[in-house]
Amino acid sequence: MIAFVLFWAQFLVVGNLLIMPVLLLGVRDGLSLDAGSMGLLLAAFPSMALIGNLFVGRFIDKVGRPLSLQLGLCMSAACFLLMSFAENGSVAIVARGLTGLCMPLIGASLYAVIADVYAEQARRRVTALVSTGASLAGLVILPLGIGFSTAARWHYVFLAFALASLGLGVLSYFSYYRRHAPRRAQAAGARLGAARLYREDGVLRSYALLYWLQGFAYFALISWMPSYFQRLLDDGQSSVALFFGGAGAVLGAWCLPALAGRRAPTFYLVLGVNAIAILGLAAPVPGLWAACAWFVYNACRQLLSAHILAGSNAHCANADRGTLNATLNVGYQAVGAVAAFVVAQLPFVAGSLSIICLMATLMLLPGFYFYKRLGRSHAL
The missing domain is CATH 1.20.1250.20 (MFS general substrate transporter like domains)
Incomplete structure (x- = not known):
């Protein structure tokens, strides 16, 4: 069940990354965006995701992967809902920016969870499965998004993302969080930090x-x-x-x-x-x-x-x-x-x-x- 959650979480991470350029024209027509707002809408997620990734690593190691994955899925569900019900460009831009801050909690946890949970023999198979989720998203999301890129339909994609993220959060809680949350990361003194880690x-x-x-x-x-x-x-x-x-x-x-x-x-x-x-x-x-x-x-x-x-x-x-x-x-x-x-x-x-x-x-x-x-x- 944990592998199932990780597979679809990876699909969701990559799908969210790819979907905005595809839906852009539909969102523009639905929210009456000008060229500047469209640029901000496209830039909001990657710019905030970059900032999120700069700080999320130490947080994940401190609170543990069970909690970070749980938080990422539930908070992303709220951001997707906000985007789905956005009625103007400002709300949409804020929603995409907040999604960029939340998604790194998922993306930076997935492969760490595999290493935490699975023994060496199963680890490569599960990594292959999760990586397949990323590749499959590239095949499915683009043609699917084109079909929903209209003023009347674009918000259904984010609603589906919200329901999927929330559902994965529930599954993650019962299959992963409750069983593995007690296995917290080592003491703070054992963490090296990025600079020492690579040096x-x-x-x-x-x-x-x-x-x-x-x-x-x-x-x-x-x-x-x-x-x-x-x-x-x-x-x-x-x-x-x-x-x-x-x-x-x-x-x-x-x-x-x-x-x-x-x-x-x-x-x-x-x-x-x-x-x-x-x-x-x-x-x-x-x-x-x-x-x-x-x-x-x-x-x-x-x-x-x-x-x-x-x-x-x-x-x-x-x-x-x-x-x-x-x-x-x-x-x-x-x-x-x-x-x-x-x-x-x-x-x-x-x-x-x-x-x-x-x-x-x-x-x-x-x-x-x-x-x-x-x-x-x-x-x-």
Whole structure:
């Protein structure tokens, strides 16, 4: 039951992240927003989520994951309800900002909960399941959101999110909180804090740098590829290519248990295939080839990302897992913003894609060194 809660909580976290741009036109028409209000509405959640992640790690480690997950789900349900019943732009912006403060309590707890609750043999399977929830959200939320992006329907999405969050909160209370709340984190003196955590532990430092470098590559590509597919391919081919990417991410997450006990050369292989797939996106042969390259890239990316989250949480001490996941999220958001900004400076011409693919590939190359270090530390 705990795995069920974590799966759908991850689905909710990613779904909330993706849904606002899709519903924006419907919200604009329903609330009569001007261009400035639309910008604030889009920026409210990510900006407040970044601030929340900066501070939520120590809080999670102090109060324990059972309470932080419970609080995150219940408070997010209230924020979704506020958004659903918003009657003007100001209320909507406040609701999205508050959601950004509450969601990190969920996102930074999920993989820490897996490491807390499950033994090593089951941990990879549950991590694969939870990572699949994130990938599945990308497949489901976007087409679903398009259907509800009208002035009369958009609020139903947030109402559904509120009911789902509240339901998960109830399930979490009975399946996780009541059983595991007594197992509080270690004493405050045992918590290292983010700076010491990464300074004193080379394994966690390697995992974090891997995660952030792969995040830069992903955001550089995802900021460009959907528009590239839509403009250079016909509607049918564009939809197939984007669907292939989501399906590849689901497959990659589900294959995580296959990496159990593998040595560094296996990760070199996955990383190499990932780099080749990125370079393949720049090949002057669109259509099916681009869709296949996008599928392979997303499968490898999600497989490596899931392994990083599983491995880092397994290695980290119980008292610091909240801090670990919060800082991983902060770094991921920061490099994503930088990557999106860099890509936005490029003109929309075919040659720019080659630059982006080369840049993303270069971000992956240090991964061979970090996987070598992790292999030598027996931390893979």
